[in-house]
Amino acid sequence: MALDNAPFHLSSVESVRQVVAGLEGSYLDPGRRLTELTPDEHLAGNARLFTAGGSLARDFWADTALGSRIQGTSTQTATPLEMVDLCSMTCNTVLGVNDPWVKLRQAAFLLSSQPHYLPARIGSDLHHRVAHRILSRLSRFGAPGGFAINLRQCNGSDAVELALHAAWLAARGAPRRRRLATFQGGYHGESVLASLVCEDDPGYGAGRALVDRVDNVVHFPSPRGGDGGHLSAEALATLDALERDGEEYFAVLIEPIQWRNSVHAVPLEFLRRLRDVCTRKSICLVFDEVQNAFGYTGTIFFAESSDVCPDIVATGKALTSGHGALAIVVARREFAETEAPFGSKTNSGDMLSFVAVDAVMDRLTGMLPEEFETLPTWLPPGLVGDLRNGLLGIAYPRVVGMLEDFLADLQRRFPSVVGPASGAGLMRGVAMLGQDGRPSGAMAGKVADICLKHGVYVRRAGHCVYIKPSLSTTEADFELARARLAATFEEVLQRVAREEAK
Numbered sequence: 001m002a003l004d005n006a007p008f009h010l011s012s013v014e015s016v017r018q019v020v021a022g023l024e025g026s027y028l029d030p031g032r033r034l035t036e037l038t039p040d041e042h043l044a045g046n047a048r049l050f051t052a053g054g055s056l057a058r059d060f061w062a063d064t065a066l067g068s069r070i071q072g073t074s075t076q077t078a079t080p081l082e083m084v085d086l087c088s089m090t091c092n093t094v095l096g097v098n099d100p101w102v103k104l105r106q107a108a109f110l111l112s113s114q115p116h117y118l119p120a121r122i123g124s125d126l127h128h129r130v131a132h133r134i135l136s137r138l139s140r141f142g143a144p145g146g147f148a149i150n151l152r153q154c155n156g157s158d159a160v161e162l163a164l165h166a167a168w169l170a171a172r173g174a175p176r177r178r179r180l181a182t183f184q185g186g187y188h189g190e191s192v193l194a195s196l197v198c199e200d201d202p203g204y205g206a207g208r209a210l211v212d213r214v215d216n217v218v219h220f221p222s223p224r225g226g227d228g229g230h231l232s233a234e235a236l237a238t239l240d241a242l243e244r245d246g247e248e249y250f251a252v253l254i255e256p257i258q259w260r261n262s263v264h265a266v267p268l269e270f271l272r273r274l275r276d277v278c279t280r281k282s283i284c285l286v287f288d289e290v291q292n293a294f295g296y297t298g299t300i301f302f303a304e305s306s307d308v309c310p311d312i313v314a315t316g317k318a319l320t321s322g323h324g325a326l327a328i329v330v331a332r333r334e335f336a337e338t339e340a341p342f343g344s345k346t347n348s349g350d351m352l353s354f355v356a357v358d359a360v361m362d363r364l365t366g367m368l369p370e371e372f373e374t375l376p377t378w379l380p381p382g383l384v385g386d387l388r389n390g391l392l393g394i395a396y397p398r399v400v401g402m403l404e405d406f407l408a409d410l411q412r413r414f415p416s417v418v419g420p421a422s423g424a425g426l427m428r429g430v431a432m433l434g435q436d437g438r439p440s441g442a443m444a445g446k447v448a449d450i451c452l453k454h455g456v457y458v459r460r461a462g463h464c465v466y467i468k469p470s471l472s473t474t475e476a477d478f479e480l481a482r483a484r485l486a487a488t489f490e491e492v493l494q495r496v497a498r499e500e501a502k
Contacts, residue, residue, distance in 0.1 A: 246281025
């Protein structure tokens, strides 16, 4: 990624191109097709091949990708199409697709003699390097060594589950502490435990197994601000309830930005006061930062920008920018104990994921000066500049500014469809308005589907379209997305007019 924010394929670098040329025409040719079937032929076998539901292929067939652009075919029209990704490949790729530095770091590791996989009982310097690097981000919130990290989770659901286990275990000396506070509109993953601590939402699927509900989880109203920037009466009542009954709670679990709840950013004042209540009442405060951490709000962790530090952070997704399956838990020392069988997922031993985390940290925060000086001289100057300064200082404010202009333009041009924006940083929701002028989840779902046909990838989040661009998104990407979203909204308005005519 050059300083002008233009991504590039790793294979375009001369030193790498020479290696690729030696593979051309062979079984190892990176451009070799893996099957002879067309997308339509593959899709025709979905019902026989895959389980029903989320594992089925959708309306676009991807061939190649770079940054925020995906080259492929629309399966609806069977025509070639260049897709603009405005949702970080479902909220994972904070650096965009095929980030050259992460791939180069992984390629260098694969060429080494180091083990590509290690079980929990065997360590390496890479484990310790990544641990120290991540923990340093929270060093100002406690004494040296005040936080510990678990690097052995595979996804966000795993991390949330381990965080709750650690909080539960820490409260074992207080038998009354058996209640968990969560919030309506929250989403904490697809595992059995994670789904049970979420409010049942049939619109997204209940996700239940074994039992339909548990009786020690309290779903408080989603915290909101009231008039004049003050907290709403419901938010104040939640704080009062936790203050009054705090001795009964072992943990409070909250997302700083509730993505499924129409990308609602929890008021910072509520989080500050919640931190105070949890401290006074000895309740473990858990932040689920699977969606927002590692770059999407301008820092690695939410605490760095908000000065509200939880007792435990659970995160994943952008951690590797899609270059590996890994999730982590960072906990204050008093909440750092776990018991078997928790804490060590077998599949988290893939060392390429740890390489990816280290490389993502290079990209987001900049390299260590002494390591920066040893970079190969053949790297493109733009990438070198990014690695010196870090994308959070260079690209983040620029992309946020372009995103703000993009959203304002859509609201101005399509006021009957596009409502207020929500969220923060690069995590944004845009309310979709129904025929009655009110926010509509049905309209948001319809717009997300039509966007895909027109070549823009977004998702539905409550009554909003969820927009979460990567740091690789360029001005040209936003311009193309603006034209295609305009076509989407025009089609929506035409459909509405036809329905009204009936």
